[in-house]
Amino acid sequence: MIIAIDGLAGSGKTTAGKGLAKAIGFRFISSGQLYRFKALEPDVDLLEAIKEHKLKIEWDIEWEGKGISAELQREEIGSRASEIALLREVRDEVNNVLRFVAEGGNYVIEGRDIGTVVFPEAGVKFFLTAEEGVRARRRAEQVGEEVNIAERDERDKKREIAPAKAAEDAIIIDNSYQSVEETIKEMEGRLPKDEFDFQRFLQYVLGPPVRGLFRIEVVKSHPLKYGRWILTPNHTSAWDGVCLAAVLQRSAYYVAKVELRRILGPLLSILNAVTIVRDTPDLKAIKAIRALLTKEKIVVIYPESKIFTDGIMGPFKEGAFYFLRKRMAPVVPVVIKGLERITVNTFFTRHVRIAFLDPVYPIDVFGLRENDISDKVKKLMVNAYESM
Numbered sequence: 323m324i325i326a327i328d329g330l331a332g333s334g335k336t337t338a339g340k341g342l343a344k345a346i347g348f349r350f351i352s353s354g355q356l357y358r359f360k361a362l363e364p365d366v367d368l369l370e371a372i373k374e375h376k377l378k379i380e381w382d383i384e385w386e387g388k389g390i391s392a393e394l395q396r397e398e399i400g401s402r403a404s405e406i407a408l409l410r411e412v413r414d415e416v417n418n419v420l421r422f423v424a425e426g427g428n429y430v431i432e433g434r435d436i437g438t439v440v441f442p443e444a445g446v447k448f449f450l451t452a453e454e455g456v457r458a459r460r461r462a463e464q465v466g467e468e469v470n471i472a473e474r475d476e477r478d479k480k481r482e483i484a485p486a487k488a489a490e491d492a493i494i495i496d497n498s499y500q501s502v503e504e505t506i507k508e509m510e511g512r513l514p515k516d517e518f519d520f521q522r523f524l525q526y527v528l529g530p531p532v533r534g535l536f537r538i539e540v541v542k543s544h545p546l547k548y549g550r551w552i553l554t555p556n557h558t559s560a561w562d563g564v565c566l567a568a569v570l571q572r573s574a575y576y577v578a579k580v581e582l583r584r585i586l587g588p589l590l591s592i593l594n595a596v597t598i599v600r601d602t603p604d605l606k607a608i609k610a611i612r613a614l615l616t617k618e619k620i621v622v623i624y625p626e627s628k629i630f631t632d633g634i635m636g637p638f639k640e641g642a643f644y645f646l647r648k649r650m651a652p653v654v655p656v657v658i659k660g661l662e663r664i665t666v667n668t669f670f671t672r673h674v675r676i677a678f679l680d681p682v683y684p685i686d687v688f689g690l691r692e693n694d695i696s697d698k699v700k701k702l703m704v705n706a707y708e709s710m
């Protein structure tokens with residue numbers, strides 16, 4: 323999901339955008355930083371640098387392994403950036419890079435034309451504004467020098483290509499007299515929520531007893547309330563899907579082998595399962611998963627594809643990482659420990675621990691093959707399992 327934040331200089335796009343991204347577990351990109359980088363290094367081909375992993379633009383810009391945000395923040399660079407931002411070829415280059423990096427990810431992206439030009443299909447669009455005097459004072463405090471914000475506003479608003487303006491469907495927030503926290507809270511309150519379904523009902527009703535019965539402890543969490551995610555848990559028991567559902571704040575769509583339909587029948591659909599024929603490229607299932615991700619849902623795919631009861635993870639099938647390599651969604655590796663070799667005698671003495679590892683985004687694995695991606699994620703999961 324893309325959340326676009328546009329607005330004029332000093333309206334708080336970067337500060338509130340980063341805060342929102344942290345609160346909801348998304349990554350953040352400042353497009354202004356890219357224009358600033360282009361002003362500083364005009365000869366660098368941005369897309370090539372990204373593909374070679376030399377330029378990192380998420381959160382703060384890193385160039386050849388070095389953070390350069392302080393340098394980019396200088397007023398002189400900001401002013402030069404707003405001049406080169408008038409040029410069509412520079413805008414096209416920056417926009418291509420933004421679209422390339424963000425494809426299939428969950429991002430908050432700030433700028434002047436994110437909702438109007440770069441991502442007109444963004445899931446939510448905000449336009450932040452504040453009185454000119456307030457913005458000028460904020461900017462001056464940030465850079466420690468007097469700032470002519472009116473001149474920059476004029477250039478950004480009146481330029482012919484992609485002028486800074488609110489998209490027709492943008493939510494406009496005037497934060498002149500708001501704290502940063504109030505602005506973030508207001509934005510989060512405007513994000514689209516999932517519709518209530520049967521699985522969500524079960525999570526409400528059965529979540530607390532299941533958490534109590536298995537003494538579930540989430541040892542590492544990641545916010546998953548919004549956006550599209552693929553969860554790839556290890557599979558030690560038929561109960562791990564139940565334990566996972568009991569700690570999620572949303573419904574998830576479980577990818578299950580088609581044979582389960584014979585046992586569970588229509589209950590499978592009510593529980594949001596997507597059935598898959600194993601060991602073949604099941605195009606129907608791939609299409610169904612792609613559609614769910616486009617609708618910003620959570621999909622659970624077991625990379626081992628069957629249960630390994632003894633706590634030693636089995637070989638990972640590459641299919642789970644197809645959607646990551648095809649840039650459709652980030653993967654959150656999930657490690658579940660404490661359900662191994664479950665028997666009637668040990669059922670009531672379980673202490674289940676669950677870790678949601680840091681998400682792996684399509685851009686992180688650009689250039690890797692599916693089996694390299696699967697090895698990389700398995701290594702992360704095995705290390706986490708052994709340390710839990």
Ligand SMILES: Nc1ncnc2c1ncn2[C@@H]1O[C@H](COP(=O)(O)OP(=O)(O)OP(=O)(O)O)[C@@H](O)[C@H]1O
Nearest residue numbers: 331332333334335336337338460497500501502505
């Ligand atoms: N309600 C608020 N929301 C966001 N930022 C605020 C708010 N109140 C004060 N600020 C302050 O405003 C300053 C300017 O914010 P920020 O740099 O995020 O603006 P910006 O819109 O990204 O500006 P630019 O486009 O020039 O980079 C920051 O120091 C921030 O702490």
Ligand SMILES: Nc1ccn([C@@H]2O[C@H](COP(=O)(O)O)[C@@H](O)[C@H]2O)c(=O)n1
Nearest residue numbers: 353354355357403404407433434435478
């Ligand atoms: N989407 C964008 C983002 C920025 N610009 C131009 O870059 C200048 C620097 O941006 P900051 O947000 O870091 O201040 C800005 O003044 C704009 O001229 C842009 O055109 N489009």
